[in-house]
Structure formats: structure tokens, C-alpha cells
Amino acid sequence: MKDIKFAITDIETTGSGIRGNKITEICIIVVQNGEVIDRYSSLVNPSQSIPLYIESLTGINDEMVLNSPQFSEIADEIEKITRDCVFVAHNVNFDYNILRAEFTNIGKEFKRKRICTVRLTKKLIPGLFSYSLGNICTSINIPHFDRHRAGGDCEATVTLFQRCVSLDPEYVVITEMLNRKTGASYLPPHFKDSDFDKLPKGTGVYFFKDKDGIPLYIGKAKNIKTRIKSHFQERSNRKYKLMQATHSIDYELTGNEFLALLRESELILKYYPEFNKAQKKYTKPYTLTSYHNQKGIEVFALHKNKIAPVSWMKFYTREEAVKFMEFVCEKFELCPKYSGLQRGVKSCDHYKIKSCSGLCKDEIGIHEYNERVAQALDFINEYDNSCLLMEKGRNRDEKAFIYLDQGKYAGYGFISNSEDFSQPEDFRNFLIPQKNSGYTDRIVSRYLNTKKNIKRIDLEDQSSKTTSYEPENFFAEIH
Known part of the structure; x- marks a missing residue:
């Protein structure tokens, strides 16, 4: 040697x-x-x-x-x-x-x-x-x-x-x-090999910090260790400068991707790290509204910039709004023509929805149709209820909850799998309160509108239910 x-x-x-x-x-x-x-x-x-x-x-x-x-x-x-x-x-x-x-x-x-x-x-x-x-x-x-x-x-x-x-x-x-075969040759010059070895493979957020412990960059990952190693191996000028300034890396396990996204958004707004690109520009959402037309039919409509007297839900892309309304149409047998999905047609002829109510062809009465719309609105209103969204915890013995207060993100917490809320307010003993923002609003909206098999506990009646319809790749689409 x-x-x-x-x-x-x-x-x-x-x-x-x-x-x-x-x-x-x-x-x-x-x-x-x-x-x-x-x-x-x-x-x-x-x-x-x-x-x-x-x-x-x-x-x-x-x-x-x-x-x-x-x-x-x-x-x-x-x-x-x-x-x-x-x-x-x-x-x-x-x-x-x-x-x-x-x-x-x-x-x-x-x-x-x-x-x-x-x-x-x-x-x-x-x-x-x-x-x-x-x-x-x-x-x-x-x-x-x-x-x-x-x-x-x-x-x-x-x-x-x-x-x-x-x-x-x-x-x-x-x-x-x-x-060494762990990729140590890629590590930042001020970062200890032993610190890299201690990084977890779980889901959560991570922090690149300077010599004073101030966050330089905050990210989220399904596998923290693998994601951080990929940062080390990138060769962009921006990433090189980040590596030179990094003296330590910290992390916070969340156990699930949904909470990791929320925590990342919150922490970026809290610290404004030097190397984080600005969060996606907050754009006006698509608003789901309804109104009675001249025939007395309650019609759904999607608007982006118009102010409407009635607002039922918000969506941050037209694609997710359309996808959700297609689901509502099929579930409650509504007409695509009167659900914001088709325009300028005499009767429904949607490429996907074949369970049209028949109102557009005078096969059912307006009163019967409006009753179906009322059922759909009851379903939609559940999204604004105060509830807990249940997700995987940081280990096998616990589960995570995300608290929505009247449909708005208000905090999170972790409880053991054996824990059961006997009273509606019991969850507050485990709650870590957080502030809502336009960014977390967008994340929650995307989760509710695209995630499959949502496990939620409605706090009004303490019922537990699972909501399901065909998802898209939630974690990938947010960023």
C-alpha cells in the first residue's frame, strides 16, 4: 500500500x-x-x-x-x-x-x-x-x-x-x-462519513445546514438517505455551491408522503432557505360553483377568475377538477352537460361517462334531478368538515393524523396503533398545531381530490370512513 x-x-x-x-x-x-x-x-x-x-x-x-x-x-x-x-x-x-x-x-x-x-x-x-x-x-x-x-x-x-x-x-x-463503497467520495467536504451512515431510509423531510445550523436547503423524500446521496452526486453549479456550504444534515421522519409534503412547505416558508427555489407560484384556484338555470335545473360550473355567490370546492389544476366532477357525475348519475364537463351539446355524449341521468333527454324530471344534485352536494360538503386524515406513522407501532379544521390544514400528530379516540377532542392531546397557507391548501386539495382510499375520521359525528376513487400520482405531481 x-x-x-x-x-x-x-x-x-x-x-x-x-x-x-x-x-x-x-x-x-x-x-x-x-x-x-x-x-x-x-x-x-x-x-x-x-x-x-x-x-x-x-x-x-x-x-x-x-x-x-x-x-x-x-x-x-x-x-x-x-x-x-x-x-x-x-x-x-x-x-x-x-x-x-x-x-x-x-x-x-x-x-x-x-x-x-x-x-x-x-x-x-x-x-x-x-x-x-x-x-x-x-x-x-x-x-x-x-x-x-x-x-x-x-x-x-x-x-x-x-x-x-x-x-x-x-x-x-x-x-x-x-x-469505502457508500459514495463517501461524493460527500460535502465538511460533512462526516459517520453522519451519512446514520441517515434513515424512511420518508420525511431533510435539512442541509451551514456551520451555524441554519437551513440552507429543505427537501422531502420517500427514502431520505437515497435522496440525499443523489444530491451529492449532482454536478450543477448550484448544487456544488450548496455542498461547499453544508456542514451538517438533519432530518425529520414523517412516515408518509402527504405529511412530508406539508412539512416541507411549512418549513420552507418558516426559514426561506437560500438554496430552495421559490415555491410554486400561488395561482388562483378553479372554483366549483352551482346555480339554477332558467329551467330551474341546478347546474355545476367551474370558474377560475369569476366571483360566485356559492363556492363548493377549490382545485389547483383544471385536470383534477374535471377528474373529480367525472367521479361525482358517475357516482350520483348526473348529466355531464349540467356538470361543467360538456358545452354546446343538446344531450350528453361524454366519451367516458355512460351513466347520464337522462335529464338532457327529458327522461327524468327536474325535481328528481335536483335531488340527485343535493345528494352530490352533501358528499362534496364532507370535504369541508373538520376531520382527521389518517396515514402511516414513522414505525409499525404508530399512525399519523393530519387535522383539517373546517377543511383547512391545522396541524398533525402521531398516536400508537392501539390508541382510540373515545371523545372527539381526544386527538388534541397529540396535536402539533400548524398554520395553513396557500401552499398547504393546494397540497390538501390535491390529496383529497386524487388520493385513493382516504381514511378519514369526521369529528362532527366521530365516524370513520374510507373515500375512494381512481387516483393520479399524488406525490409526484405536487413537485
């Missing part, structure tokens, strides 16, 4: 992200048995302008690289000097992914095992105030000249790596890092 070669590398680039970033300077120093055995360095013409802020940081400008080789001209030398080496860099994912991208751009593959000296130093020299290259060098007295130039930073990284090897003479830590 001690005979292994380490290609310690530093690059300077045209920007701070990964995508679209081009190399302007590279330095590679090969170390074996603690000794330097080879080196390579060169300025690189990126074939694009170097931004002023990068020029100010590195001192490398367009004129300096004008007559330097392009990456395609030095790729073979880089491949050769790093062949059979472990790729080492301070914050290795940045240098490695930039280099891989340059090789990919010229139709070549670059693949090496790698070690991050940030993670290695945190393991072998714990407790430092900062693990940036400059601060580490200051803390443990490593000479660091020509900062933010490839040669100067690479020389300092070599000395740091040699110092780490002296603290790990049997290569125990280094071997562990090379042999």
Missing part, C-alpha cells in the same frame, strides 16, 4: 462552479513513499475570457494565457502523469470534476480513485477552526506561497498531505477512504 502513487493536483479556473468552468492553470505533483517523484505544471488557454473577479483573485488574465496550450494539447501529458495514481486535491470533487469535464469535452474518459485533503485533515487533525487550505496552513505552520495560483496551492497541499501521512503511517485512514 505504501508504494501507491498520489497525484496531488490543483487547478485554477474561469469561475467558481463546475458546469461551463474552464481550466486556466494546472499543477500536478506526484508523491510516492512520502517523496516527490514527478511534477507537471502549465498555464492553459481556456478559449474564453477570464472574468475580472477571477483575474483579481488569481492574477491570471487573458493576455497571460493567450499563447498557452489549450487543454486538448496537454491532455495526454495529464493522463500519463496521473496514470496508476490516486487523485488528491484540497476539496477534491471540484478539481476532479472540472478535469473530468475537460476530458469529456475532447471525447476522452478520465477516471481515478480520489482522496480529499479537507476530509483527510478533518479526520487526522480534528478541531481546527477552519479547513480551508490557507487557514490550515496558518494553523499548523505550513508554508503557503503564491496563494490562488496552481503551483503555490499545490505545493502547500503536498506538504499538508505529507503531514497527514506522518499521522497515518500505516495508511489506515487513507485505506479506509479509498475502500
